[in-house]
Amino acid sequence: MSNVSTATPDSAGAIVSDPVKSQGYWRGVGKRVMRDKVTLVCGAILLVMLFLILFAPWIAPYDPLQGSMARRLKPVGWQGYLLGTDELGRDMLTRLMYGGRFSWFVGITPVVCAFTIGGTLGVLAGFVGGKINMLIMRATDVFYAFPSVLLAVAISGALGPGIFNAILSMTLVFIPPLIRVSESVTTSVRNLDYVESARATGANSFTIVRVHVLPNVLGPIFVYATTLVGVSMILASGLSFLGLGVKPPTPEWGMMLNTLRTAIYSQPLLATLPGICIFVTSLCFNLLSDGLRNAMDVRN
Amino acid sequence: MLQLPTMPDRGGPAQPLLIVQNLVKHFPLKGGLFGQGGKVQAVDGIDFEIRKGETLGIVGESGCGKSTASRLIMSLIEPTDGEIIFDGEKVGTAALPLKEYRRQVQMVFQDSYASLNPRLSIEESIAFGPMVHGLGRSRAIPRAHDLLTAVGLAPAQFAHRYPHELSGGQRQRVNIARALALRPRMLILDEPVSALDKSVEAQVLNMLLDLKAQFELTYLFISHDLNVVQHVADRVLVMYLGRVAEIGPVDSIFAAPQHPYTQALLASRPSMDPDRRRTEPPITGDPPNPVNPPSGCRFRTRCSLAEDICASATPPLGTTGPMHQAACHIVAPGSGHSMASREAA
Numbered sequence: 001m002s003n004v005s006t007a008t009p010d011s012a013g014a015i016v017s018d019p020v021k022s023q024g025y026w027r028g029v030g031k032r033v034m035r036d037k038v039t040l041v042c043g044a045i046l047l048v049m050l051f052l053i054l055f056a057p058w059i060a061p062y063d064p065l066q067g068s069m070a071r072r073l074k075p076v077g078w079q080g081y082l083l084g085t086d087e088l089g090r091d092m093l094t095r096l097m098y099g100g101r102f103s104w105f106v107g108i109t110p111v112v113c114a115f116t117i118g119g120t121l122g123v124l125a126g127f128v129g130g131k132i133n134m135l136i137m138r139a140t141d142v143f144y145a146f147p148s149v150l151l152a153v154a155i156s157g158a159l160g161p162g163i164f165n166a167i168l169s170m171t172l173v174f175i176p177p178l179i180r181v182s183e184s185v186t187t188s189v190r191n192l193d194y195v196e197s198a199r200a201t202g203a204n205s206f207t208i209v210r211v212h213v214l215p216n217v218l219g220p221i222f223v224y225a226t227t228l229v230g231v232s233m234i235l236a237s238g239l240s241f242l243g244l245g246v247k248p249p250t251p252e253w254g255m256m257l258n259t260l261r262t263a264i265y266s267q268p269l270l271a272t273l274p275g276i277c278i279f280v281t282s283l284c285f286n287l288l289s290d291g292l293r294n295a296m297d298v299r300n
Numbered sequence: 301m302l303q304l305p306t307m308p309d310r311g312g313p314a315q316p317l318l319i320v321q322n323l324v325k326h327f328p329l330k331g332g333l334f335g336q337g338g339k340v341q342a343v344d345g346i347d348f349e350i351r352k353g354e355t356l357g358i359v360g361e362s363g364c365g366k367s368t369a370s371r372l373i374m375s376l377i378e379p380t381d382g383e384i385i386f387d388g389e390k391v392g393t394a395a396l397p398l399k400e401y402r403r404q405v406q407m408v409f410q411d412s413y414a415s416l417n418p419r420l421s422i423e424e425s426i427a428f429g430p431m432v433h434g435l436g437r438s439r440a441i442p443r444a445h446d447l448l449t450a451v452g453l454a455p456a457q458f459a460h461r462y463p464h465e466l467s468g469g470q471r472q473r474v475n476i477a478r479a480l481a482l483r484p485r486m487l488i489l490d491e492p493v494s495a496l497d498k499s500v501e502a503q504v505l506n507m508l509l510d511l512k513a514q515f516e517l518t519y520l521f522i523s524h525d526l527n528v529v530q531h532v533a534d535r536v537l538v539m540y541l542g543r544v545a546e547i548g549p550v551d552s553i554f555a556a557p558q559h560p561y562t563q564a565l566l567a568s569r570p571s572m573d574p575d576r577r578r579t580e581p582p583i584t585g586d587p588p589n590p591v592n593p594p595s596g597c598r599f600r601t602r603c604s605l606a607e608d609i610c611a612s613a614t615p616p617l618g619t620t621g622p623m624h625q626a627a628c629h630i631v632a633p634g635s636g637h638s639m640a641s642r643e644a645a
Binding site for chain 1: 371374375376398399402403406407409411414415416417418419420425428429432433475478479482
């Protein structure tokens with residue numbers, strides 16, 4: 001039985017004996033992402049946006065709050081105002097850069113919070129099963145009875161306007177779907193033989209979850225959470241649009257869309273700029289998560 | 301202790317390694333709001349022993365409770381009733397806590413892909429068990445390499461690979477190495493070669509026989525393939541619908557089966573002689589639903605020799621020859637079946 005080092009007798013046609021060094025899982029994922037042009041472009045766009053909004057105080061050409069009645073609603077490209085000016089004469093480019101900070105913040109924070117809370121509860125429900133699963137999943141169903149936008153508006157409305165309350169309400173809205181996804185992924189992994197055989201070695205539940213469950217469920221849950229970032233941004237913009245998010249004059253994409261809607265006939269391009277920002281960001285997040293999902297599939 | 305040596309023999313060769321007493325597993329059916337649904341009688345009172353150093357084969361149709369029995373013995377599911385005694389000590393008591401027992405009995409599953417964590421390299425998968433039992437990584441990894449060599453995979457070439465980079469036969473070798481990593485005294489092999497193609501199957505079977513001698517193992521070998529069981533087993537246990545139909549030495553079972561079910565199973569094997577090819581199946585239909593099994597003998601609904609007595613009384617497991625037992629009224633003297641001898645035992 002020791003003569004198999006050169007050619008494996010049971011490889012059944014598959015050439016597995018070539019001494020190529022085996023690659024780690026994440027390196028394989030990285031390699032597949034590098035081959036995926038769409039995912040790369042989306043990642044690049046998001047990186048550029050992140051740079052612009054992070055360094056807005058240093059690179060923005062004007063003050064986001066300083067307006068002038070003399071240059072209200074100037075078109076795109078007007079006299080040093082690259083993207084024109086808004087209804088109070090403030091530079092659009094500057095406000096979009098500053099507004100992105102809030103939009104990204106309220107887009108990502110609820111998802112991160114919900115990922116942590118919902119993921120923990122879902123993995124717990126899926127791994128433990130039984131009564132705990134029943135309790136968590138039925139509670140989730142109650143939240144599911146309401147449409148997500150309505151629920152966010154209702155919670156935000158009850159708590160009152162403000163960026164913190166908006167984040168809180170959106171976190172609550174995103175927890176149920178994340179519980180659902182993580183519960184179903186965990187349940188399917190829990191019943192696989194490698195978890196059974198880990199139990200058969202006498203490992204405790206904590207070790208099994210850490211070594212065998214989490215590495216196999218975090219990927220799918222993370223990818224699903226990434227798709228929620230786009231939804232979250234749109235929802236946050238919606239809340240701001242309704243006056244439940246940030247308050248004027250703080251720039252935020254959803255609210256800019258709201259205040260500029262009166263200018264839709266006079267300056268249509270200007271009025272849609274915040275919408276384009278929201279659209280591009282959420283589209284990029286969705287495509288990026290799609291690409292990540294493909295790259296994480298071991299069979300590719 | 302940190303070297304994880306083989307556990308010492310306690311009872312001597314006369315003490316069976318494993319005694320299963322009246323093992324029962326009923327799965328409740330999810331029915332109605334108050335759970336008043338029935339229960340699946342997956343395993344319904346089985347008794348047997350496994351002697352030190354032997355291979356006991358368990359055969360039976362799909363759904364007869366083979367895999368449930370193996371998971372019960374592995375303590376992966378809780379039995380409804382019954383006891384498992386390992387080398388004279390009841391499992392789960394102070395004398396033999398569950399974690400100690402798990403070092404002594406390990407399992408190889410049928411699905412070689414599903415039984416390896418796709419995110420762990422081969423050496424990490426094998427080293428996991430010893431590390432759970434307190435062996436440091438610096439010792440567990442060389443040990444994993446030794447085991448890879450033992451199952452015929454060169455460590456330099458395979459240790460860092462991931463399961464999806466291996467063929468089915470190679471993965472099953474890794475699973476066997478992983479099961480051996482805790483130096484167990486007994487291996488439960490649940491259809492270990494059923495998913496492999498024939499040439500690989502023979503290699504893995506012969507390797508299992510070599511490993512058995514090398515590591516002084518005892519095997520519980522579960523299979524639906526009678527030829528495989530005939531090749532590897534010393535004794536055979538035939539299961540039907542959660543109960544033992546017949547148990548005995550492999551030669552005796554294959555040469556002179558006593559239970560009509562065993563006879564039918566053996567007759568269902570394809571003949572090598574084209575002139576003697578069967579045109580009709582020896583038994584027809586599917587096994588009855590284990591939620592509502594037939595009264596008396598469970599095989600009577602498909603048995604060509606069934607009589608009234610078979611519906612009214614459950615046949616006990618009676619001795620029919622040296623170490624050979626069958627649960628059928630025909631072989632029980634005085635049972636009331638017309639083919640049984642008159643005088644009571």
